[in-house]
Amino acid sequence: MSEASLGTAFISLLRRDLMLAYRHRAQMLNPLLFFVIVVSLFPLGLDPDPDLLRTIAPGVIWVAALLAAMLSLDSMFRSDFDDGSLEQLLLTPHPLPLLVLAKIVAHWLISGLPLLVLAPVLGMLLNLGSESLFPLLATLALGTPVLSLIGSIGVALTVGLRGGGVLLSLLILPLFIPVLIFAANAVGNAGAGMDITGQLAFLGSLLALAFALAPLATAAALRISLN
Amino acid sequence: MSIIPNWLYQLSSPKNFYRFAGIASNWCGWIALFLLVVGLYYGLVNSPPDYQQGDSARIMYIHVPAAWMSMFVYMVMAGSAAVGMIWRIKASSAFANASAPVGAMFTALALATGMLWGKPMWGTYWVWDARLTSELILLFLYLGYMALQSAIDDRDTAARATAILALVGMVNITIIHYSVEWWNTLHQGATVTKLDKPSIHLSMLIPLLVMAMAFKFYYLSNALRRARCELLERERDKLWVRELVGENNSE
Numbered sequence: 001m002s003e004a005s006l007g008t009a010f011i012s013l014l015r016r017d018l019m020l021a022y023r024h025r026a027q028m029l030n031p032l033l034f035f036v037i038v039v040s041l042f043p044l045g046l047d048p049d050p051d052l053l054r055t056i057a058p059g060v061i062w063v064a065a066l067l068a069a070m071l072s073l074d075s076m077f078r079s080d081f082d083d084g085s086l087e088q089l090l091l092t093p094h095p096l097p098l099l100v101l102a103k104i105v106a107h108w109l110i111s112g113l114p115l116l117v118l119a120p121v122l123g124m125l126l127n128l129g130s131e132s133l134f135p136l137l138a139t140l141a142l143g144t145p146v147l148s149l150i151g152s153i154g155v156a157l158t159v160g161l162r163g164g165g166v167l168l169s170l171l172i173l174p175l176f177i178p179v180l181i182f183a184a185n186a187v188g189n190a191g192a193g194m195d196i197t198g199q200l201a202f203l204g205s206l207l208a209l210a211f212a213l214a215p216l217a218t219a220a221a222l223r224i225s226l227n
Numbered sequence: 228m229s230i231i232p233n234w235l236y237q238l239s240s241p242k243n244f245y246r247f248a249g250i251a252s253n254w255c256g257w258i259a260l261f262l263l264v265v266g267l268y269y270g271l272v273n274s275p276p277d278y279q280q281g282d283s284a285r286i287m288y289i290h291v292p293a294a295w296m297s298m299f300v301y302m303v304m305a306g307s308a309a310v311g312m313i314w315r316i317k318a319s320s321a322f323a324n325a326s327a328p329v330g331a332m333f334t335a336l337a338l339a340t341g342m343l344w345g346k347p348m349w350g351t352y353w354v355w356d357a358r359l360t361s362e363l364i365l366l367f368l369y370l371g372y373m374a375l376q377s378a379i380d381d382r383d384t385a386a387r388a389t390a391i392l393a394l395v396g397m398v399n400i401t402i403i404h405y406s407v408e409w410w411n412t413l414h415q416g417a418t419v420t421k422l423d424k425p426s427i428h429l430s431m432l433i434p435l436l437v438m439a440m441a442f443k444f445y446y447l448s449n450a451l452r453r454a455r456c457e458l459l460e461r462e463r464d465k466l467w468v469r470e471l472v473g474e475n476n477s478e
Contacts, residue, residue, distance in 0.1 A: 044344045053419050071341060076389040153395055157388050170374050175399055209398070217391055 010102045011095045017106035020079075021057065025042075027075070027113040032114050039122045057126035059180075061136065064122075065115050066176050070169050070179050072111035073151040074205030076103060077159045084158075096219035104215065112144030128166070130190070134148040135190035135200075139183035142203040144156055149214035150175050156221035180208060241458045242467040244318035248451040248458075255448035262441035268436035279345040286289055286344045287431075293337035298331030298400065300446060304372075305397045308390035317461060318384035318454065323393065324376055325453030328447050329471035338362055338374050368396045 004012070021028045042060045043053055067114050080086040089099055119140055128136065154172035158164035186199035237243050252456045270288035283454030341359065342352040353359065372389055379385035427435070430432040 052265060150395075153391070157375060157392060158378070163378070167374055167378050170367075170369040174364050174371060175395065176398070177364055213398070217395055221388065222389050224391070227384055 006094050006098065007030040009092065010098060013089075013102040014106050017061070017103055021106070021110045028110055029070040030213065033066045033110055033117060034071055034100045034162075035064050035115060036122065037116060038064040038067060040125065045125070053101065054129065055188075057123060058132070058136065058184040058191070060126065061119060061122055062139075062143075062180050062184045062187075065119075065140065066147065066173065066180060068115065068206055069111060069144065069151060069176075072107070073148075073155050073172070073206065074165050074168060076107050076152060081159045081226075090226060096145075096222065097215040100152065100218045100222065101215045104148050104218070108145050108148040108154070110145040111146055115144055118139050119203070128187075131193070132187050132191040135196055138200055139186050139203060142200065142207050143179045143183045146179050146207050147176060148208045149210035152218040153214055153221055156218045158226060159222070159225050162187065165215045179203065182206070198208050235434065239316045241245060241267065241316075241317050241321075241465070245455055246468075247456045250429075252448045252451035252455070255444045255451065257446035258344060259441050259448055262437055262444060264477070266437035266441050270438060274430050274434055275428075276451075283344060283347050286340050287436045288434055289437060290337060290340040290344060292442040293340065294335045294362065295439055296442045297330060297334040297337050297362065299443075300326050300333060301365065301368070301393075301396070301400055305390075305393040308386070308393045312387045312390035317386075320390070321454040321457040322413055322450060323390065324457055325450040327369055327372050327376070329449050333368060333442070333446070334366045334369060338366065354472060364399070368399065368419060372396070386409050387432055390398075393441065406463065424445075425470050 011218055023050050033084040039060055042056065046052060046056070080089070090096060092099065115138055120135055123133055123136055151168075151172050154168050154175075157171065158168045161167060182199045182202045188202070189199070238247060251451065268290065271285055274285075276282050304323045307319050307326065308323035312319075315332060326364055336358070341362070345354070346352050372392055374391045375392055376385050379388055459468055459471075
């Protein structure tokens, strides 16, 4: 068998992960359901006052997005680790960071992109004004890939461990905080009619930084975990 | 010929590091004690009260060095962990792991003293100010580091995994450091590091710096001692540890 090119390997890995997710549609939907349920709990727990909801909406939606990302992250390498295909991945002649990037992209397409579709609906439920909807989508579009990228490092570090799920949240949630701050702040400011270019630029630079460094760290972490 | 000096190379072996750390830890401990007594005397007794804050400002002599140390220890920890991972130097990894609890303690101390100071000054124990929040995040980072370390049974794997986590956290430290400038908030800006003209009087600056040095030596003493313990545990099957234990038993 001739050696596949890097591009082919990247695409086929991406395809495989998407295919696997498609075959387990119900599992893929669970974090999204979780996202919706968590957001809808807040009006019940607080007060259905429209003004209050509008104020807390950016933060609530973003915290729920972080938690949903945490839930879906755990499965990023888990099944591959259990059936041994992760070890095969490490043995391929292709650079591991790029293969890892394919898995991260797949994870974002499965778990991050649907949040973008759901978020406007939830925004309306929480009485978020129409001027905030575009900033909400923009921050989610820039922020959720960062969650997948940073999260992959934590998953790679905890993949073989007992009780890895709880540990994962302890390791990764603090690293998500800058994204949360800038994103929620941008949406809130947009609602107040202020300029949000700064926050968006910041989210963009966080994304660029994570995109450049996270796959390298994840690959190194995977090699350690599977040692 | 290696680019690493010979003495450093020899020091990196667990056996030599163990002996060196024993001596250095004692010396650093005594220096820390001396500086602590001097610094506390000058800070609490011999320096003037602040013209606005009165005697409450004296908590600064604990709070500010602890906050400096919380950042400093994390950087030393990450650097040491990286050296340990890259060159597989066990002593370096052990020192990184030993730094984590000390750093977490300094962070908790900075938070606690900050809250005690905040009550009379700001009227509240806690505000969600950028610097307070980032100090809290730093505490979470330390706790996560320690949690990962204790979750992995094999010590060599644990050392390398935590090294990656520490390096990833370093990026966050940078964001923490600049957060003060990005968010214009309640916490007062730095008053010592303005090189041209510090806005703190010399009679307060000197005890502050003495206390900072005392904390540094305390950290070195404590972390070296912990690193010794960790090395003994890690190397318990090696000949030098057996000889060492045998020596002590036969005495």
